[in-house]
Structures are given as structure tokens and as C-alpha cells.
Amino acid sequence: MRTNPTGRQLRFGTELRKLRERAGLSVTEAGQLLGIRQTQVSNMEAGRGGVGTERLRTIACHYDCSDKALVEALTTMTSDRKRGWWEEYHELLSTPLLDLAELEHHARSLRDATTARIPGLLQTREYALEIFRQAVTELSPPDIEHRLSFRIKRQAILFREDDPTPYEAVIHEAALRMRVGGSTVSRHQLQHLLDMSDRAHITLRAITFEAGAYPGSGQSIHYAFAHVPQLDTVYLDQSHGLAFLDAEAQLHKYRMLFDRIEAVALAPEKTRDLIHNVMREL
Incomplete structure (x- = not known):
């Protein structure tokens, strides 16, 4: 601990x-x-x-x-001082990853916007495995297994029976079309997105290539809503690691940014149509 x-x-x-x-x-x-x-x-x-x-x-x-x-x-x-499941990884993974799981576990709702990858909370095991295999810093097989099991456990917040965490994700078409792990893995990943989007607490939107440049493009941005806005947190997934932001001006900036991103994204039903089209092309 x-x-x-x-x-x-x-x-x-x-x-x-x-x-x-x-x-x-x-x-x-x-x-x-x-x-x-x-x-x-x-x-x-x-x-x-x-x-x-x-x-x-x-x-x-x-x-x-x-x-x-x-x-x-x-x-x-x-x-609430209960020891979370993530503490089991305290000697295996970095502190920011443990803090991320803790943040997501307690969040009132979550918002993600990604460009080149499917958000971690929506990744299949096979997709995530390929992502970890291609990490900038090469990971050992045990490290990959630890990160993989940790990522899958993080996803449990979306499957809680009583109070699954409301979740919104905006995913660029580039991430949908990138064949991570080959056609079979990509097809299963896309089907998983469709299955998850059927859940009432999950909303998926896509940004198409035709949308061109848009606010925040090129970044992976994540927003965790607390029970009051002052306690919200932004976390950015960067090449050197996770960065957590919670200053009032930063929170205001990223709330507005997410609104602008969603304004150029497809509606949920049209997003599902796009995912079906990409699957047919695999």
C-alpha cells in the first residue's frame, strides 16, 4: 500500500x-x-x-x-477512505496511473476526446495488447500484462449494475480506421464500440476527415466531472506521461473546448453508421 x-x-x-x-x-x-x-x-x-x-x-x-x-x-x-483495487498495482505501475484509476472510480461522469486511438475505457483486450506492444518505450512481457489487466479493471466503472459511470467519447475517424493489430482485431474493436454505444449511459460521437481541423485536434483529452465543478479534473495523455490539471481557469478552458469539439462531431446515430461503414471496408 x-x-x-x-x-x-x-x-x-x-x-x-x-x-x-x-x-x-x-x-x-x-x-x-x-x-x-x-x-x-x-x-x-x-x-x-x-x-x-x-x-x-x-x-x-x-x-x-x-x-x-x-x-x-x-x-x-x-x-471515503477505502483502499481501492488499484493499490494492488502500487509496486507494478506508476503513481499517475494509480491516481487515474482512483479519479475515474470517484468521478460523477467522464468525457474523452481522442484522435489516433480508441479511448482506453473502450478498448478490447486484444486492441489494448497491441497498443502496449507498440509503446514508445519497449515494455517487457510482465509489464505489458500488468498494464493490460489494469486497463481492463479500469473499465469496470462502465459495467457497474447500480451506478455505471456516465461516459461520453468523441473519437476521430482516424482512430476508427487505423488497423491496430490487423483486420480481425480492428473489426472486433469496432463491434465492441457499437455494443457499448447501446448502453444508455454511454454516448459516442465521431469526427470525420471531412470536418477538417477542429479545436483540440492532435490531443487526447480527458475530463472527469466531480460532484461540484470546482473539483473537476482534466488529464492529458502525453508521450512523457499523464498530466493532471485542476486550476479553475484550466477547467473552464477545457469545458469550453469539449463543447466546441462536440459541436463538429457527428450525432450518435450517424456515428454508428460510420462505424458500420468502416467495418464493411475491413
């Missing part, structure tokens, strides 16, 4: 710091106001150590935070 704070714990601490700074308090002043040591305030803001729900409400009161929805969302973050 990890000894360092998880991404969720770090984000919780960051939000506590933002609340304190909005109240115009220094760490020393906050400690005096709350009746705790300065080091305790610093540790809470660094994501180290637990913060009980009652203490959180006390903090919000002393910081004059009147945003009840935000306080309730933070309460949920601090009250």
Missing part, C-alpha cells in the same frame, strides 16, 4: 489550502483559529493524515465558506 498521499488526498489538501487562502488566513493564523498546531494545518493541506467530517465542517465554518455544495463534496472525499 502507498505511504505517500494519493492524488485524491492531495487534491483534498489543495482545496483546504484554497479555502484558507480565500479567507485571507496564514497557516499560523489558521492553526490558532482552529486550536491546532501549524504543522497540523500544513499536513492537512499536503494530503497527509485524515481529516474527519466534523473537523472539516469546523474548518469550513472558521474559513467562512458558505458554499454548502462544495463542503458536502469535500466531506464525501474525506469520509
Whole structure:
């Protein structure tokens, strides 16, 4: 199990710091106001150590935070301390990947936009295997197997019986037509997209070649919605690894970007027609 704070714990601490700074308090002043040591305030803001729900409400009161929805969302973050399945991989995979699984698990909904690949949450095992085999840094067979099993487990959020995570994906035609692993693997992948798009909580849209250049083209962009907009997170899948963004200006920028991307994408039914056409050409 990890000894360092998880991404969720770090984000919780960051939000506590933002609340304190909005109240115009220094760490020393906050400690005096709350009746705790300065080091305790610093540790809470660094994501180290637990913060009980009652203490959180006390903090919000002393910081004059009147945003009840935000306080309730933070309460949920601090009250849910269960060890996630992803911690089984803490010695096998990088910390950002563990934080990604944790983020997706707790997200209220998810949005993806990809150009050259099918989104990871929608990849078949065979498709994902080929992607890992062609990684920029060559992976050993055990590393490939760890990454593959981890990716498949991440997809469980889309299959939960009670509350599957609502998911929207915009996929460029280039990703649909790229024959990853050959015709058979590609055909099975496309059929999987059609099957997943039948689910009420999943929406697929495609951007065709005819659409030309569009906002955000060339990037793989992912947006995780929290229970309040302030706690949303953007994560970018880059060649050097995952980058997580959560500044208010960044969140606003990428919310607008996704809206612009979806404006040039096909409707879900026309997307299904395109996928059928690509399958016929294989």
C-alpha cells in the first residue's frame, strides 16, 4: 500500500489550502483559529493524515465558506477512505496511473476526446495488447500484462449494475480506421464500440476527415466531472506521461473546448453508421 498521499488526498489538501487562502488566513493564523498546531494545518493541506467530517465542517465554518455544495463534496472525499483495487498495482505501475484509476472510480461522469486511438475505457483486450506492444518505450512481457489487466479493471466503472459511470467519447475517424493489430482485431474493436454505444449511459460521437481541423485536434483529452465543478479534473495523455490539471481557469478552458469539439462531431446515430461503414471496408 502507498505511504505517500494519493492524488485524491492531495487534491483534498489543495482545496483546504484554497479555502484558507480565500479567507485571507496564514497557516499560523489558521492553526490558532482552529486550536491546532501549524504543522497540523500544513499536513492537512499536503494530503497527509485524515481529516474527519466534523473537523472539516469546523474548518469550513472558521474559513467562512458558505458554499454548502462544495463542503458536502469535500466531506464525501474525506469520509471515503477505502483502499481501492488499484493499490494492488502500487509496486507494478506508476503513481499517475494509480491516481487515474482512483479519479475515474470517484468521478460523477467522464468525457474523452481522442484522435489516433480508441479511448482506453473502450478498448478490447486484444486492441489494448497491441497498443502496449507498440509503446514508445519497449515494455517487457510482465509489464505489458500488468498494464493490460489494469486497463481492463479500469473499465469496470462502465459495467457497474447500480451506478455505471456516465461516459461520453468523441473519437476521430482516424482512430476508427487505423488497423491496430490487423483486420480481425480492428473489426472486433469496432463491434465492441457499437455494443457499448447501446448502453444508455454511454454516448459516442465521431469526427470525420471531412470536418477538417477542429479545436483540440492532435490531443487526447480527458475530463472527469466531480460532484461540484470546482473539483473537476482534466488529464492529458502525453508521450512523457499523464498530466493532471485542476486550476479553475484550466477547467473552464477545457469545458469550453469539449463543447466546441462536440459541436463538429457527428450525432450518435450517424456515428454508428460510420462505424458500420468502416467495418464493411475491413
